[in-house]
Amino acid sequence: MKDDIGETDLCMQSFDLKEPVAGKPRLRLPADRDTPTWRARQEGAKYLAVGAFLAIRNVAAHEDEVTWSEHEAVEHLATLSVLARWIEECTVESAT
Numbered sequence: 001m002k003d004d005i006g007e008t009d010l011c012m013q014s015f016d017l018k019e020p021v022a023g024k025p026r027l028r029l030p031a032d033r034d035t036p037t038w039r040a041r042q043e044g045a046k047y048l049a050v051g052a053f054l055a056i057r058n059v060a061a062h063e064d065e066v067t068w069s070e071h072e073a074v075e076h077l078a079t080l081s082v083l084a085r086w087i088e089e090c091t092v093e094s095a096t
Helices: 002-014 034-060 070-087
Strands: 026-028 091-092
Touching: 002 026, 002 034, 034 070
Parallel strands: none
Antiparallel strands: 026 091
């Protein structure tokens, strides 16, 4: 379970609104960062990533058998697909 905390902390730090620091770069979604919309998307990506790790990945990794229906599995894949697309859209900012 300790690794789960590390993974969720990584999600929190990666999408955090704070400026990057040495060894902790940030993922930034494209758009004007001075708008409430950008802030909402950035925060939403952070919490979606954490939720996906906790509610989808960890369930699949820690249970001997998952009992998801085909429909549920497709929904989980769709969630992970959205998150992956957002990550691909991001730029990486590192501390200078």
